[in-house]
Amino acid sequence: NLADKLEALLVPKDAIVAFGDTRQVIVVADGRAKPVGVKVTGYYGSDVAVEGHLKPGDPVVIRGNERLRPGQEVVVQK
Numbered sequence: 071n072l073a074d075k076l077e078a079l080l081v082p083k084d085a086i087v088a089f090g091d092t093r094q095v096i097v098v099a100d101g102r103a104k105p106v107g108v109k110v111t112g113y114y115g116s117d118v119a120v121e122g123h124l125k126p127g128d129p130v131v132i133r134g135n136e137r138l139r140p141g142q143e144v145v146v147q148k
Contacts (some may be wrong), residue, residue: 081117081120085131109122
């Protein structure tokens with residue numbers, strides 16, 4: 071049933087960083103690490119559905135994100 075479908079913003083599971091009961095992802099903004107708080111709303115294979123101040127297309131860190139500090143310079147590898 072199409073009425074039962076929900077839209078969700080998906081990020082890789084590895085993008086989620088847990089601090090106690092809080093969850094966040096690290097977004098790369100202007101070459102710097104920017105933590106963004108999120109609420110996990112579901113799991114879909116290797117992705118996680120999240121709500122928060124995150125937009126589709128925001129680049130998120132999936133490796134080394136636990137060690138990044140806010141404002142730290144980030145080099146994106148492709």
